[in-house]
Amino acid sequence: MVDFRELRYAPLSGIDRVAGAFESLVRSWEFSSELTGDVINPLQGSGWRGIAAEQAAGGIQKVRTEIDAAFDEASAIALALRDAHTELAGAQADLKAAIQSAADQGLTVDDTGGVHWPPATNPADKKDADYADSYRQKATGVADAIARAVARATAADAAAAAALAADTGANRTSFNAKPLGGQPEEEAKKAADLLRLGDRATEAQVLELNQLVRSHAGDPRFATAFYSSTGPDGFLSSYGALSEFGGYYGSDATKKALLELQGNLGRTLATATDGTKVPHLGDAWQAGLRKAGAAQYQLLPDRLQGGNPYGYQILSNILRTGTYDPHFLNPVVEHVTQLSAQNPGRWEDAVSKANPIGQVFFLGRDGSGINPMSGALEALGHNPAAATKYFHDQATVYDEDGTVKATGQPNTYLKQLTGTGFDSLLQDYQPDHFSPHGKAAPMEAGALGHALEAATTGRAYDATDAPLPPHTPEMAAVMAQVVDRFGNGDGPGLLAKSGLFAGTNGSLGHMTAVYMGDVQAALNPGDNTLPTHGARAALNQENTEKLLGALGRNPDAYGAIAQAQQAYTTAHIQDVMQHRDQYKDLFGDAVRNAARPGGEVAGILTAARTDEVYVRAQAEATAYNDAIDQNGVWAKTVWAITGGKALGNIPGVGPGLSYPVNGFIDSIADAYHIEAHPSDDATVAYDTGKNSAAAAAQAAVVKAGRAAGLEEPYLNTLALSAANETKNGLGDGATLFGRAIHG
Structure with missing residues (x-):
């Protein structure tokens, strides 16, 4: 069994060199080809016949068998040594990390692997019962990490010993014809x-x-x-x-x-x-x-x-x-x-x-x-x-x-x-x-x-x-099934904090985020311009509304959906602006139409969040803020499958539009954060969500419009129009939430 000192101080370079030597030997193995080319082929071509020739052929065959067995044995030893070095080096790295962790926490590790913490020196620490408990917990964590590293090294040592014993065999006069390492x-x-x-x-x-x-x-x-x-x-x-x-x-x-x-x-x-x-x-x-x-x-x-x-x-x-x-x-x-x-x-x-x-x-x-x-x-x-x-x-x-x-x-x-x-x-x-x-x-x-x-x-x-x-x-058909199950009948209640299937909220939030195009299309059944990622999911409008309302009450689901809604709407608005010539006099209407569905999604989410955080549980404001930060990946994910695919389509812009991912999306996400205020908390929360969604749409128009060279007065008017349309959609979404959840 490997002990602490052996693992800590063992030089593993020797095993590495030996493993490398055997690997080099196997890679450059030429004995079999040399025997064939220098001995067997010339003999077979010489026409030599008779008893002596037969005896010579038998002897050569034995030599060839030994050479082949030697190759198999060398290959197996190379594999066993390399596996041993990999595992022992990994165990040694684990041990080093554990010792460093101890030092970082003010602990010391002695030469036997024992972990110690400094004694209390000032009167306050001496009277503090938590002082020793806190250090004891830290020491236990380090001790466990040390034990795992030693156990890993012990397992590697035992496995290497067993493999090498099987590979070389017990016969000292010939090579092992069936080494373990060479035969799976x-x-x-x-x-x-x-x-x-x-x-x-x-x-x-x-x-x-x-x-x-x-x-x-x-x-x-x-x-x-x-x-x-x-x-x-x-x-x-x-x-x-x-x-x-x-x-x-x-x-x-x-x-x-x-x-x-x-x-x-x-x-x-x-x-x-x-x-x-x-x-x-x-x-x-x-x-x-x-x-x-x-x-x-x-x-x-x-x-x-x-x-x-x-x-x-x-x-x-x-x-x-x-x-x-x-x-x-x-x-x-x-x-x-x-x-x-x-x-x-x-x-x-x-x-x-x-x-x-x-x-x-x-x-x-x-x-x-x-x-x-x-x-x-x-x-x-x-x-x-x-x-x-x-x-x-x-x-x-x-x-x-x-x-x-x-x-x-x-x-x-x-x-x-x-x-x-x-x-x-x-x-x-x-x-x-x-x-x-x-x-x-x-x-x-x-x-x-x-x-x-x-x-x-x-x-x-x-x-x-x-x-x-x-x-x-x-895949889209399964998503439609899910929306119908959890957005209808007892479905929304099953996702409540005390509901039987509250544990699915995080996954349902991710799924809704990925299907944001389908979600917005469900809320706007007459809008055929909304792009989806692959096959369109035929989501039921009312069930989608109810599911959004239910998921908006859960911080993790809310964070993923809000981020995805923002990214999708941004991408859709920018797509419209990239193709503004196709819309002619209806360009302004097209931008407003692109902004509205995202506002409706944001409206349902904002109303649900307001209801959950301030009316039901004001203390959960922190959970929602943290969820917005932690779920930023979903904005970037949805951007990658929507707007990110068309970054180079605006003349003269090229990859510069990657900025919305790294700058715009992150900055607008901050605006979704909420704070608990002593007066009219629900109103403040709702206004925060409304203004955040509108600001996202407005910023999307401004960023894309400036990149496309639109003049500022026209651009500002267009951006404000998109923001107002988002607010209109958000108001409708809030109404939908009230109808879906409260009847």
């Missing part, structure tokens, strides 16, 4: 053997298993061989026992490795089930996984285990990590959904026997995650193509054992998942109750939002810096 299938077999140990695996074996899976998670040969070797049933039972026992009774290093292993297994499963890779697991293996997912498992003896979880409960958190082929993922998620619908309480029933210890590693925080819908929806949230297919395409119905029962069935998954009664498909363990009957739980509601965000935007919900693909008709 052999490494997969070893990993499978380690996994089969289950609750009998030692700390070192868990660390080695994690290292093997982590190193080869993206290799289809390893991944396919690993999961083929265990089989679906063997994998779930072995991993369940390993994580159940090790996660509860194991050392800190074991628990850390198990948490990493969970994600590494997900990436490996994604690789093994990717139909574009060779090799990959076939449909028979995937059907076996569905059957195993619906079965229950006795993982540990009764005295150690509180229940018998379903295979899907063991699999659930593994699915949270990985980029999956929809051909694999969608049948699993559909099957889990249908099993939940048949018996929503089955998941809690399965693990509530006796004294459950919580299946700590394949479930979520504080015992939540008993319902595998949580992990399944999170998987969709990271896999947009699968998410769109799940919510849009016709459903495939599965029997209890996962075999296909019917295809081409109506898709009612969104309706089912947003059910509000007891026996919800999204019920889960919660701190205030543990029963097999309940309503949708916060973790699952958030996961549903993530899945919907991926389905409608075409990118993973947490990949906010990734490009947004144009909306497909399928």
